[in-house]
Amino acid sequence: MAVLTRKVKGAEDILPRDSYKWQFVEDIMRKEAECHGYKEIRTPVFEHTVLFNRSVGETTDVVQKEMYTFDTKGGESITLRPEGTAGAARAYLEHALYNDGLPVKVYYMLTCYRYEKAQAGRQREFHQFGMEAYGSADARADAEMICAASSIFERLGLKEKIKLEINSIGCPTCRKKYSDALKTYFGEHKESLCDTCLSRLDRNPMRILDCKSEICKGIAQNAPTVLDYICEDCAAHFEQVKGYLDCAGIEYTVNPTIVRGLDYYTRTVFEFVTDCIGAQGTVCGGGRYDGLIEELGGQPTPSLGFAMGLERLLMVLRANGTELPGEPVCDIYIAALGDAANKKAFTLIQELRSASFRADGDLVGRGLRAQMKYANKIGAKYSVVIGDDDLSANKAMLKNMESGEQTEMPLDGGFLEKFISLYVENEQKRMIAES
Ligand code: HAM
Numbered sequence: 001m002a003v004l005t006r007k008v009k010g011a012e013d014i015l016p017r018d019s020y021k022w023q024f025v026e027d028i029m030r031k032e033a034e035c036h037g038y039k040e041i042r043t044p045v046f047e048h049t050v051l052f053n054r055s056v057g058e059t060t061d062v063v064q065k066e067m068y069t070f071d072t073k074g075g076e077s078i079t080l081r082p083e084g085t086a087g088a089a090r091a092y093l094e095h096a097l098y099n100d101g102l103p104v105k106v107y108y109m110l111t112c113y114r115y116e117k118a119q120a121g122r123q124r125e126f127h128q129f130g131m132e133a134y135g136s137a138d139a140r141a142d143a144e145m146i147c148a149a150s151s152i153f154e155r156l157g158l159k160e161k162i163k164l165e166i167n168s169i170g171c172p173t174c175r176k177k178y179s180d181a182l183k184t185y186f187g188e189h190k191e192s193l194c195d196t197c198l199s200r201l202d203r204n205p206m207r208i209l210d211c212k213s214e215i216c217k218g219i220a221q222n223a224p225t226v227l228d229y230i231c232e233d234c235a236a237h238f239e240q241v242k243g244y245l246d247c248a249g250i251e252y253t254v255n256p257t258i259v260r261g262l263d264y265y266t267r268t269v270f271e272f273v274t275d276c277i278g279a280q281g282t283v284c285g286g287g288r289y290d291g292l293i294e295e296l297g298g299q300p301t302p303s304l305g306f307a308m309g310l311e312r313l314l315m316v317l318r319a320n321g322t323e324l325p326g327e328p329v330c331d332i333y334i335a336a337l338g339d340a341a342n343k344k345a346f347t348l349i350q351e352l353r354s355a356s357f358r359a360d361g362d363l364v365g366r367g368l369r370a371q372m373k374y375a376n377k378i379g380a381k382y383s384v385v386i387g388d389d390d391l392s393a394n395k396a397m398l399k400n401m402e403s404g405e406q407t408e409m410p411l412d413g414g415f416l417e418k419f420i421s422l423y424v425e426n427e428q429k430r431m432i433a434e435s
Helices: 016-035 049-055 061-066 085-094 139-155 172-187 195-203 205-210 214-220 232-247 310-319 339-354 368-377 388-393 415-434
Strands: 046-048 069-071 077-080 104-113 125-134 163-168 266-273 282-288 303-309 332-336 359-361 382-386 395-400 406-410
Touching: 016 104, 016 125, 016 139, 016 310, 046 049, 046 085, 049 061, 049 077, 049 085, 061 195, 085 104, 085 125, 085 303, 125 139, 125 310, 139 163, 139 232, 139 266, 139 282, 139 303, 163 232, 172 195, 172 205, 195 205, 205 214, 232 266, 266 303, 282 310, 303 310, 332 339, 332 368, 339 359, 339 382, 339 388, 339 415, 368 382, 382 388, 388 395, 395 415, 406 415
Parallel strands: 332 359, 332 382
Antiparallel strands: 046 077, 069 077, 104 125, 125 303, 163 266, 266 282, 282 303, 382 395, 395 406
């Protein structure tokens, strides 16, 4: 296919026939975030490269292999965001959001970019919904964050399909002991590790645990697990988080192998996973990042968050056979022929739209029959045909496209009022019949 009509690999179009599904899911996410006191933040699609190097981490796959980085004409190194946490944290500091009173709670809906091997559920351009909270070290904040993500899945009817796994990866103090244990373990398998992991062995051996190479994955299976190394404070915090999750009736499994693929995490980490969409089964990931704000130059600020991938979530909905509320359809189509009739139809359509009806009429010069065919095709609920005779009689017939029922409508005043009352009456009848 010619390059001009072919999208770039790893990016997807969201077509008009599907976009209502995205809007439905996004609406649930926004409402959930707002119920929890979160407000939307919108940050730029690109940031200074150093922001991601510093926060996501120099030895992560994301920074080492997956970033879309380029130099601007002015010579600055810029990167398309691979995730939302770093940009939100930068904005929190740059705009001193901490002055608004802690905790500061933000959510976002973003496109992200990672140069990954494209496959089902793994794209180079993808969409994340995320929530971040700054300024609470309390285990209730961890549980609240997990509850918010969980509630989104529940509202979408996916409670049985998406399971929560949690872990604690401790703080810099306990991480040191764990790193030493990993160095010893992986040191014994040096000759089999991939080149990237060899370079990680000294700098950040925990990253070897989420290497995508099959050989490294095999070796990592028997590596020491972090829960055996966390300090008393971190262990107590983890117990509290579990206690609050129990209070909220949230089911979880402790999975000591979760370490997450980004460097900023401390203490609680969690993932929501499914087995119904193939290899890319992590729908949502998050955790605490108590050191990040300080790392970026701010005051020590315990923080946490999560992000979920919209593409993966929609795949789960599809695999689950979930029926999302139908595509919006046209409420009323007004067909007309001739100059005077077109003007009348145009005026009525504008009036109907001002009253928030989805109203439509001809824009391409079709004949009356073809206009009605089009009205059928777009699923119009009602239609009106205005011809010369109707104009001189100042009335036209409104047709209920489903039942075929016809109602006489005035054309020179009172059309909108009569349509509203008919519409409401029929909607009520429909709702009663459906219930
Ligand atoms: P992450 O695990 O890298 O975490 O990504 C979160 C979610 O984004 C994944 O669970 C997945 O659903 C989706 N995702 C990631 N990469 C791709 C891809 N290539 N194609 C499609 N979907 C993808 C983060 O990004 C952290 N910033 C989450 C976070 C927020 N932690 C604390 N606050």
